[in-house]
Structure formats: structure tokens, C-alpha cells
Amino acid sequence: MNETERNRHVFNVDACTRCGECFHRCPELSLPLDAAQDEIKRLIDGRESRHVLAHCTTCRSCNHFCPYDCKPYQLILERWNDLYNKRGAPYIYRFVCPTMDLNIWQMLELSLTSKEKAWIEKWQSKDPQGDILLIGNYVHLLPFVVGESALLDHFTPVDILDHWECGAYLYQGGYLDMVKQIGEKCRNDFSRWPVKRIVPLLDAVHWMITDVLPNEMNIAHDFEVVNFHQWLLEKIDRREILLKQNVGLTVTIHDNCYSKAGGGQYWDAPREIIRRTGCEIIEMAHIRENALCCGFGAGASWNRPMSILFDIMDVAGRKLKEAEDTGAGAMVSYCGGCLYLLWTARELFGSKLDIYHLVEIQRMAMGEKLDYPEIHVRRAWDLIAIITYLMIRSLFGGNFRITEISMTDRQWKPRRFVGLRLIRLMLRTKAMQYIYKKGFRLLLPLLRSKRPLPAHQLRKA
Ligand code: SF4
Numbered sequence: 001m002n003e004t005e006r007n008r009h010v011f012n013v014d015a016c017t018r019c020g021e022c023f024h025r026c027p028e029l030s031l032p033l034d035a036a037q038d039e040i041k042r043l044i045d046g047r048e049s050r051h052v053l054a055h056c057t058t059c060r061s062c063n064h065f066c067p068y069d070c071k072p073y074q075l076i077l078e079r080w081n082d083l084y085n086k087r088g089a090p091y092i093y094r095f096v097c098p099t100m101d102l103n104i105w106q107m108l109e110l111s112l113t114s115k116e117k118a119w120i121e122k123w124q125s126k127d128p129q130g131d132i133l134l135i136g137n138y139v140h141l142l143p144f145v146v147g148e149s150a151l152l153d154h155f156t157p158v159d160i161l162d163h164w165e166c167g168a169y170l171y172q173g174g175y176l177d178m179v180k181q182i183g184e185k186c187r188n189d190f191s192r193w194p195v196k197r198i199v200p201l202l203d204a205v206h207w208m209i210t211d212v213l214p215n216e217m218n219i220a221h222d223f224e225v226v227n228f229h230q231w232l233l234e235k236i237d238r239r240e241i242l243l244k245q246n247v248g249l250t251v252t253i254h255d256n257c258y259s260k261a262g263g264g265q266y267w268d269a270p271r272e273i274i275r276r277t278g279c280e281i282i283e284m285a286h287i288r289e290n291a292l293c294c295g296f297g298a299g300a301s302w303n304r305p306m307s308i309l310f311d312i313m314d315v316a317g318r319k320l321k322e323a324e325d326t327g328a329g330a331m332v333s334y335c336g337g338c339l340y341l342l343w344t345a346r347e348l349f350g351s352k353l354d355i356y357h358l359v360e361i362q363r364m365a366m367g368e369k370l371d372y373p374e375i376h377v378r379r380a381w382d383l384i385a386i387i388t389y390l391m392i393r394s395l396f397g398g399n400f401r402i403t404e405i406s407m408t409d410r411q412w413k414p415r416r417f418v419g420l421r422l423i424r425l426m427l428r429t430k431a432m433q434y435i436y437k438k439g440f441r442l443l444l445p446l447l448r449s450k451r452p453l454p455a456h457q458l459r460k461a
């Protein structure tokens with residue numbers, strides 16, 4: 001089955017009436033109906049897109065809005081895959097490619113504490129056994145979220161960067177050819193391990209293994225895969241994990257884009273866990289199938305490389321604002337990828353909103369101590385330093401293609417990164433942070449390419 005045939009299999013072109021409902025109801029674009037109808041025809045015919053390929057944030061809502069279950073989101077991914085084959089990926093995207101030089105994990109090595117490095121080293125066993133917790137590439141950036149927790153006593157934690165979250169974030173950007181290769185590599189690794197069950201910390205990875213890889217890419221598996229939040233609820237119900245303290249926060253919940261997969265199976269369990277910890281939930285205007293993206297997905301629909309990071313932060317800023325408007329004291333994310341991005345945005349926009357991973361709330365309820373918020377703030381500025389360094393480097397670099405999906409030792413040779421160290425050192429001071437934030441906010445309206453949503457388009461869910 002070639003790429004196009006595979007995607008025809010998931011986007012049902014025959015059932016699509018070209019009604020335009022999908023892009024008309026899209027919480028990001030809200031296109032007028034005639035423009036939405038024109039856009040779906042353009043995408044189906046492979047003609048130039050006027051709106052979607054340049055402004056979509058990969059939030060997945062359109063799949064929920066299609067009355068005939070045609071899966072327009074999968075059509076968007078197919079068209080992005082075509083674009084990738086034509087023009088490659090933007091230089092800045094090497095940030096999330098562990099096999100490329102100047103990726104985020106390689107550069108973050110400079111900033112990890114010795115404790116964090118020790119956890120990660122332990123999690124990188126190539127021959128794990130028993131029940132596996134897939135830590136994932138993004139919690140690798142924030143290993144303190146789960147590092148010292150008794151939750152890990154139930155598992156063998158595994159964190160292998162060139163599993164690429166089982167292809168989840170490349171899939172979201174439409175890099176479908178690469179995802180297929182990654183899926184095969186992950187399936188082969190998992191099948192070789194003497195594994196009882198695999199529990200991905202991330203719903204996105206759960207969905208990749210249980211649906212996208214077998215159904216869209218013909219990569220089936222024969223091991224048991226369990227959703228982390230379902231696992232946790234079961235343990236709490238059986239009193240095998242005790243909630244010793246009432247956390248007592250008022251929180252709002254960020255539903256990530258992948259949580260919209262699977263017909264809503266991922267929305268309730270995190271809320272139930274948060275309630276059990278004694279927190280009160282105040283919902284945002286856009287939740288569940290209408291939830292707005294954390295910003296990460298805005299990088300998928302790029303046109304001008306210089307605008308990518310500003311677009312991402314612009315969308316993240318909108319999400320922060322919506323969370324602040326609820327009046328809740330904290331936002332809870334159940335995705336590590338959204339978490340690091342939202343923390344970066346929090347620092348750049350000077351928000352006072354607390355942001356937690358669901359696991360951190362759970363740990364507080366278990367009576368575990370967190371180094372909060374200090375370590376999050378420090379890590380956010382480490383990441384801002386890395387992003388700044390990469391942006392400067394990108395001025396001298398062009399688009400690229402991912403040629404390797406497996407990491408080699410050569411790629412992880414210790415590097416000095418003098419420029420990065422310098423930026424990081426400067427950004428440790430409050431004065432430089434203040435100047436940086438001011439500069440960022442001045443540049444944002446000039447360099448972003450996404451249109452800010454008009455107020456009337458921000459419909460209530
Ligand atoms: S994935 Fe989200 S942002 Fe993209 S077109 Fe669909 S609804 Fe709109």
C-alpha cells in the first residue's frame with residue numbers, strides 16, 4: 001500500500017459531501033462556509049490550499065465535526081506529507097528530531113542536574129522487562145515530573161529517544177513516511193522485550209500504538225497496551241496507590257490535541273483523577289472536542305521559517321489567556337509536550353498561572369514533595385535559551401530531510417555549545433529575562449504569521 005492509498009483509506013473521499021462543516025466549525029480557522037467548502041475541494045484535489053495548510057494547529061477538532069466521519073484531519077496530514085516531500089522540514093524542526101544535530105535533548109544535556117541524568121540513564125535500558133512505563137521524549141525534558149515518584153515502583157521505566165514517542169509528534173506534523181518507519185522500529189523493539197504490559201505515560205503514544213500504527217500503517221502488535229490514566233484510576237480504586245492528602249487547588253484542565261482521538265476516550269479519566277485528589281475543576285471556554293492547541297501544533301503549518309516559533313508562542317499565549325480567564329489558580333496538563341511549551345509561554349508572557357502535569361498533582365496527593373515552581377521556571381529558561389540559540393543558527397541553515405530514524409553514538413558526542421552556554425548564562429539573570437520578555441513581546445506581532453482569532457470566532461464550546 002503506498003502513502004496515498006493508505007491515506008485514502010483513512011480520509012473517506014467518497015463519503016465527503018464537500019459541505020465544509022469541518023473547517024467552518026474549526027476552532028482555529030472558523031472559515032466562512034463558502035471558503036470552507038472551497039478549501040476542502042482544494043485539499044482533495046491536491047490544489048494549493050488558501051488557509052488550512054498555513055494556519056491549522058493540528059488540533060483534530062474537524063474530525064469531530066464531520067457529520068459523515070470522513071476524517072478531514074487525516075487529509076490535512078496527507079497534504080502536509082506531500083509538502084514535506086517537496087520542500088523538506090524547516091531548519092528549526094531539527095529541534096525535535098533526536099537523530100539530527102542540534103536537537104533539544106542533546107542541548108538540554110548541559111542543563112540537566114546530576115540527579116536527572118542518573119534517572120534518565122536508568123530509564124534508557126535497551127532490554128527492559130515486566131510492566132513498562134514509556135516515559136517519552138517530552139517528559140525526558142522535565143524528568144523531575146516523575147523522577148522520584150513511588151509511581152515508578154510499579155514499572156520498569158523506559159525512555160528511548162529514538163522511539164520518537166512512537167512517531168506521535170511527527171504524525172501530527174504530517175511526516176507520515178517517517179512515522180511508518182518509526183512505528184516498525186518501535187514494534188520490533190517492543191516485541192523483542194520480555195514485556196508483560198506497555199503503559200505509555202502519554203495518551204498520544206497510546207493512540208499511536210493502538211490505532212494509528214495498526215490501522216493506518218499496517219503495523220500490528222501482540223502485546224497488551226494500557227492507558228496510563230486508566231491504570232492509575234484502577235490502582236487508586238484498589239487502594240494500591242493511596243491518596244493521603246487533599247490537594248485542594250482550583251484548577252482548569254488543558255485537553256491536548258491527541259486527547260480528541262478515540263471518540264473522547266481520553267477526556268474523563270484525567271478529570272476523575274484530579275477530582276479524587278481533592279481539586280475543584282473550572283473548565284475553559286474550549287474543552288474536549290473544541291479545545292484549543294497549546295501552541296506546539298502551530299509549527300506544523302509553517303510557511304515562513306522565521307515565524308514558526310512566534311506562531312507557536314502566539315497560540316500558546318492564547319491558551320494561557322483562556323486558562324487565566326477561568327479564574328482557576330492552576331492549569332493541569334496531562335501531556336508532557338504541552339507542559340514544557342506552556343511553561344515557556346508562561347515565562348515569556350509573564351503569567352502568574354500555576355501549571356502542573358497531572359502526575360505532579362497526583363504526587364502531591366500521595367504526599368510526595370515537589371520542587372515547585374523553581375525547577376519548572378529554571379527549565380523554561382533553559383528551553384528559551386536553546387530555542388534562541390537554534391533560531392540564531394537557523395538564520396544560516398536551510399530545510400532538511402530526516403534521513404536517519406535511529407540514533408548513533410556520534411550524534412551524542414559531548415559538545416561544548418559555547419554560544420548556547422553564553423545565552424543560558426545571560427538568561428539566568430532577572431534583568432536579562434526582563435529585557436528578553438520585552439523584546440519578545442515587541443517582535444511577536446511583527447513576526448507571527450498566524451492571524452489572531454477575531455473575538456466573535458472564539459465560540460463557546
Ligand atoms: S485540525 Fe484543528 S485547526 Fe486544523 S483544520 Fe482541523 S479543526 Fe482546524
Ligand code: SF4
Nearest residue numbers: 016017019020022066
Ligand atoms: S470532511 Fe466531512 S465535514 Fe468536511 S467537507 Fe467532507 S463531509 Fe463535510
